[in-house]
Amino acid sequence: MDTIPVYLDCDTGIDDALAIAHLLASPRAELLGVGTVSGNSDAAQCARNTLDLLALAGRPDIPVAVGNHDFQAAPYGGGSPHVHGDNGMGGLELPRAPREPETESAAQMLVRLAREHRGRLHVIAVAPLTNLAEALRLEPRLPELVAHVTIMGGAALAPGNLTPAAEANIFHDPEAAADVLAAPWELTLVPLDVTMTEVMEEEHRLRLLNSGKPLPEALGRMLEYYFEFYRGIFGRPCSAMHDPLAAAIALGEVTVTRAPVVRAAVETGHGPARGATVCDLRGIYRGSGDQDGAHCRVVLEAEPGFPDFLVDGLLRAF
Amino acid sequence: MDTIPVYLDCDTGIDDALAIAHLLASPRAELLGVGTVSGNSDAAQCARNTLDLLALAGRPDIPVAVGNHDFQAAPYGGGSPHVHGDNGMGGLELPRAPREPETESAAQMLVRLAREHRGRLHVIAVAPLTNLAEALRLEPRLPELVAHVTIMGGAALAPGNLTPAAEANIFHDPEAAADVLAAPWELTLVPLDVTMTEVMEEEHRLRLLNSGKPLPEALGRMLEYYFEFYRGIFGRPCSAMHDPLAAAIALGEVTVTRAPVVRAAVETGHGPARGATVCDLRGIYRGSGDQDGAHCRVVLEAEPGFPDFLVDGLLRAF
Numbered sequence: 191m192d193t194i195p196v197y198l199d200c201d202t203g204i205d206d207a208l209a210i211a212h213l214l215a216s217p218r219a220e221l222l223g224v225g226t227v228s229g230n231s232d233a234a235q236c237a238r239n240t241l242d243l244l245a246l247a248g249r250p251d252i253p254v255a256v257g258n259h260d261f262q263a264a265p266y267g268g269g270s271p272h273v274h275g276d277n278g279m280g281g282l283e284l285p286r287a288p289r290e291p292e293t294e295s296a297a298q299m300l301v302r303l304a305r306e307h308r309g310r311l312h313v314i315a316v317a318p319l320t321n322l323a324e325a326l327r328l329e330p331r332l333p334e335l336v337a338h339v340t341i342m343g344g345a346a347l348a349p350g351n352l353t354p355a356a357e358a359n360i361f362h363d364p365e366a367a368a369d370v371l372a373a374p375w376e377l378t379l380v381p382l383d384v385t386m387t388e389v390m391e392e393e394h395r396l397r398l399l400n401s402g403k404p405l406p407e408a409l410g411r412m413l414e415y416y417f418e419f420y421r422g423i424f425g426r427p428c429s430a431m432h433d434p435l436a437a438a439i440a441l442g443e444v445t446v447t448r449a450p451v452v453r454a455a456v457e458t459g460h461g462p463a464r465g466a467t468v469c470d471l472r473g474i475y476r477g478s479g480d481q482d483g484a485h486c487r488v489v490l491e492a493e494p495g496f497p498d499f500l501v502d503g504l505l506r507a508f
Numbered sequence: 509m510d511t512i513p514v515y516l517d518c519d520t521g522i523d524d525a526l527a528i529a530h531l532l533a534s535p536r537a538e539l540l541g542v543g544t545v546s547g548n549s550d551a552a553q554c555a556r557n558t559l560d561l562l563a564l565a566g567r568p569d570i571p572v573a574v575g576n577h578d579f580q581a582a583p584y585g586g587g588s589p590h591v592h593g594d595n596g597m598g599g600l601e602l603p604r605a606p607r608e609p610e611t612e613s614a615a616q617m618l619v620r621l622a623r624e625h626r627g628r629l630h631v632i633a634v635a636p637l638t639n640l641a642e643a644l645r646l647e648p649r650l651p652e653l654v655a656h657v658t659i660m661g662g663a664a665l666a667p668g669n670l671t672p673a674a675e676a677n678i679f680h681d682p683e684a685a686a687d688v689l690a691a692p693w694e695l696t697l698v699p700l701d702v703t704m705t706e707v708m709e710e711e712h713r714l715r716l717l718n719s720g721k722p723l724p725e726a727l728g729r730m731l732e733y734y735f736e737f738y739r740g741i742f743g744r745p746c747s748a749m750h751d752p753l754a755a756a757i758a759l760g761e762v763t764v765t766r767a768p769v770v771r772a773a774v775e776t777g778h779g780p781a782r783g784a785t786v787c788d789l790r791g792i793y794r795g796s797g798d799q800d801g802a803h804c805r806v807v808l809e810a811e812p813g814f815p816d817f818l819v820d821g822l823l824r825a826f
Contacts, residue, residue: 347665354771354788355781386793425794453672457784459777463673468780470672475704476743 193220194441195307197300199257200433201229201317202239204274204416209316209433210240211405212500214247215507218441221249222303222311225296227257228266229317229362231278234259236317237291239278245287247405247508254289257296257321261363263458270358273419280415282408297324304335311335314440315370316342316433318359323366326373333375342436343367344381344454344467346488356465357382360456364465368456371467377486379454380436381467384446384489388431388496389424392417397501405508434500439489443499448491450479511538512759513625515618517575518751519547519635520557522592522734527634527660527751528558529723530818532565533825536759539567540621540629543614545575546584547635547680549596552577554635555609557596563605565723565826572607575614575639579681581776588676591737598733600726615642622653629653632758633688634660634751636677641684644691651693660754661685662699662772662785664806674783675700678774682783686774689785695804697772698754699785702764702807706749706814707742710735715819723826752818757807761817766809768797 196219200206213219224244226236237256244252260266275281292299300321304311313336315322322339326332343359344367345351352358360367371377395417399410417427438444450471457466469488473479514537518524531537542562544554555574562570578584593599610617618639622629631654633640640657644650661677662685663669670676678685689695713735717728735745756762768789775784787806791797 347667349665349789349792351790354790355775355784355786423790423793455780457673457775457777457779457781459775459779459781461775461777461781462773462786463775463777463779463781463784466673466775466781466784466786468673468784471667472669472672472741474667475741 194218194312195220195222195310196312196314197222197303198224199227199296199315199317199321200224200236201227201231202236202243203230203278204280204412205431205433206316207243207409207412208500209437210243211247211409211504212434212437214249215503216441216443218443221252223253223255223299225255225257225299225321227296227317227321228259229269229359230274231269232259232266233257235278241287241289242284246284246408250287250289253292255292255294255296255299258324261318261320262323262365275415280412282412284408296321297328300325301329301332304332308335310337312337312440313339314437315339316436318362319366319370320363323369326369333373336375338376338378340378340380340436340440342380342385342432344379346381346383346467346469346471346490348381348383348386351382353465355463360467361465364456364458368458371454371456371486374485378439379486379488380439381488384492385432385435386430388435389428390431390497391428394497394501398504401505403508406504431497431500435496438496444496445493446489447493449487449489451484451487452479452481453484454486454488512536512630513538513540513628514630514632515540515621516542517545517614517633517635517639518542518554519545519549520554520561521548521596522598522730523749523751524634525561525727525730526818527755528561529565529727529822530752530755532567533821534759534761536761539570541571541573541617543573543575543617543639545614545635545639546577547587547677548592549587550577550584551575553596559605559607560602564602564726568605568607571610573610573612573614573617576642579636579638580641580683593733598730600730602726614639615646618643619647619650622650626653628655630655630758631657632755633657634754636680637684637688638681641687644687651691654693656694656696658696658698658754658758660698660703660750662697664699664701664785664787664789664808666699666701666704669700671783673781678785679783682774682776686776689772689774689804692803696757697804697806698757699806702810703750703753704748706753707746708749708815709746712815712819716822719823721826724822749815749818753814756814762814763811764807765811767805767807769802769805770797770799771802772804772806
């Protein structure tokens with residue numbers, strides 16, 4: 191089986207770190223480049239985190255580009271230090287890698303890789319969609335150049351997280367998300383509906399922490415911070431696996447059990463539903479709910495067991 | 509047990525007819541008056557349908573008031589003839605009752621009944637909330653005068669029906685719904701989440717149709733039209749029990765098994781989420797999800813079996 195060339199757009203971020211580690215560990219993926227955007231932390235800090243993680247993983251060869259600091263309709267607002275720590279890594283200080291970010295922007299990197307790997311590149315976006323929207327403006331033919339786009343973001347039938355209606359990646363830049371969902375590429379949306387069901391428990395974290403391997407150990411340490419935030423959500427120390435689940439779904443490593451292909455749009459008004467991902471799921475009462483002419487596959491359910499798969503893979507690879 | 513004095517606001521409508529019949533059949537309810545509003549059909553036609561139903565049920569003494577023809581931000585758009593028929597009754601022509609609607613408006617009737625039954629009146633609204641919002645403007649102290657408001661409307665975590673995000677009663681007049689949900693009364697919202705799970709089947713309809721009793725027989729006949737619409741939703745002739753379920757929940761006749769009390773708001777922008785009922789259900793991962801200071805109980809699940817309860821009650825009472 192050929193590997194899948196991947197561009198990752200992220201805001202590293204604790205679960206972004208897990209996604210990066212998984213993309214390096216998976217035999218199915220060839221991670222060609224990473225672009226960052228503000229979200230969990232600011233775009234430049236996210237790039238530093240990414241470079242440091244890649245070095246710790248023994249992959250300092252992978253280029254990282256800094257993307258947008260601000261969102262389409264609003265300036266960056268300071269990230270989520272209560273979720274991901276002041277530095278996005280739960281306060282963990284990784285050894286500083288010598289490599290610096292590229293001179294090209296994240297959107298420029300995405301367009302370049304799409305042209306170089308025409309028809310083959312998979313775009314995995316686990317952050318606000320600002321860079322992807324910019325790339326669509328730089329190269330309107332991007333949807334023809336790219337094989338598939340997988341997005342961790344949104345809430346289809348599940349509650350939001352940052353607001354009652356909206357998931358954080360979409361809420362930070364609804365205008366960009368609206369542009370990205372409207373573009374004519376094949377999209378897979380991995381919303382809270384499924385990411386909140388794949389929960390990493392303390393036993394998983396301890397396996398990473400006590401592995402004696404630098405990258406898994408670092409992930410186990412930063413997850414302690416993330417678990418504390420999720421204690422307020424689930425009532426116990428654990429965490430949802432948003433970003434690595436999206437990466438694994440993009441690679442076809444997780445069996446999705448309910449994923450209708452439907453029309454999807456983003457609410458960009460400034461009312462209580464701002465940032466909501468409005469997916470037309472009215473067909474679910476009749477069966478699959480697929481809609482003719484739609485191009486957004488919305489993953490509502492997946493087979494359980496992803497955290498085990500993730501941890502096993504990381505401990506095997508590193 | 510004292511009976512509960514009820515003001516019903518409706519847009520009769522086939523399932524409204526079932527709600528009216530149930531309120532007459534239930535030993536718990538004392539139906540004091542009915543106000544109509546445009547929705548399934550126009551407000552005047554809905555009042556005529558209501559008067560004719562009440563006469564057929566042997567209750568021509570109950571007054572009916574015509575409410576708003578148009579919505580707060582938009583004119584009435586012609587109703588739902590594909591769901592409820594041109595006359596709102598699935599095309600069935602009921603014997604015309606001699607009684608005419610009251611001279612007071614629906615909002616005036618609601619305010620009058622709230623004053624006359626201070627602290628005891630239950631408001632059951634199974635239609636666009638235009639009349640309730642007008643009543644709040646006529647009498648800003650209405651929330652202190654009324655015991656409880658139960659609304660059939662909205663979609664909390666379920667898909668909408670009229671749009672991907674919005675249920676019809678709310679979508680017709682989101683501005684009115686926003687006013688009603690913001691007012692400081694104790695509210696119970698009965699959204700599509702639960703009404704789409706209580707499905708009347710052909711066997712129920714045939715029990716009504718073949719009962720040999722005028723009102724149940726009429727309901728069985730008009731339900732044939734409604735069932736045809738729902739064939740497109742569920743893939744078989746049947747129907748959701750929106751309005752009568754809300755009435756039964758208001759009367760405490762149905763055990764609700766999941767109904768957190770949360771903050772709720774209505775999206776009034778003109779984007780894809782217009783008319784969405786944004787309920788803050790982010791607490792569901794931790795248990796009940798109740799929020800301090802909230803006053804909207806959102807019914808997400810109820811014990812099954814409501815259609816049997818409904819039909820049994822109608823056949824016993826009439």
